[in-house]
Amino acid sequence: MTMVLPEDFRFQIPRLETERLVLRQMTFDDAAAVFAYASDPEVASLTTWESHATIDDSREFLERVMSWYADGFGGPWGIVLKADDRLIGTCGLAITPQHVRAELGYAIGRPWWGQGLMTEAVLEVIRFGFEELGLNRIEARCVPPNIGSARVMEKAGMTYEGTIREQVYVKGSFDDLKMYSILRREWRATG
Numbered sequence: 001m002t003m004v005l006p007e008d009f010r011f012q013i014p015r016l017e018t019e020r021l022v023l024r025q026m027t028f029d030d031a032a033a034v035f036a037y038a039s040d041p042e043v044a045s046l047t048t049w050e051s052h053a054t055i056d057d058s059r060e061f062l063e064r065v066m067s068w069y070a071d072g073f074g075g076p077w078g079i080v081l082k083a084d085d086r087l088i089g090t091c092g093l094a095i096t097p098q099h100v101r102a103e104l105g106y107a108i109g110r111p112w113w114g115q116g117l118m119t120e121a122v123l124e125v126i127r128f129g130f131e132e133l134g135l136n137r138i139e140a141r142c143v144p145p146n147i148g149s150a151r152v153m154e155k156a157g158m159t160y161e162g163t164i165r166e167q168v169y170v171k172g173s174f175d176d177l178k179m180y181s182i183l184r185r186e187w188r189a190t191g
Helices: 028-038 055-071 117-131 147-155 184-190
Strands: 021-024 075-081 086-096 101-108 137-142 159-170 173-183
Touching: 021 117, 028 055, 028 086, 028 101, 055 075, 075 101, 075 117, 086 117, 101 117, 117 137, 117 147, 117 184, 137 147, 137 159, 147 159, 147 173, 173 184
Parallel strands: 101 137
Antiparallel strands: 021 075, 075 086, 086 101, 137 173, 159 173
16 A cells, blocks of 8 residues: 655654764754855855855745745754764755655765765655655755765665756756665665
């Protein structure tokens, strides 16, 4: 029997913990921390969003996030290091209830690249999506030059499905996106 989510499906972002991280709702107090990674041109060059030019850009992002939280549309978790209580990035799910799937998205500051922190966050968010939300499929995309993001998806057990040619128009050009996914039955088999 296939579980179907109601069209008006809503959920709140709960606090989650891993060995090194706390995943929590963000607040307006996180604006400076968001700006620290989102204003880095090297971070933004590997995403589909523009780097934040001013802290007001980060505040506008947080305003959107707060409205998603308030409306029950989920949104990104803030990724916080347990060691020093510092917000270093985000990881979230955008749910498509009628198809019982979500798109996973994430970003992390450059000082924390290559330490397995994003993989740790992604694994916990995938677990939450399957165990707590009852999703059937979680997918994620990255621009082809973002080798680190592709590695995160692979380490999280996601399967490369192919490259979607010129799928998005961002930063003045059409960009390809690499698509990865994991199904609930695949996730269960690895657990």
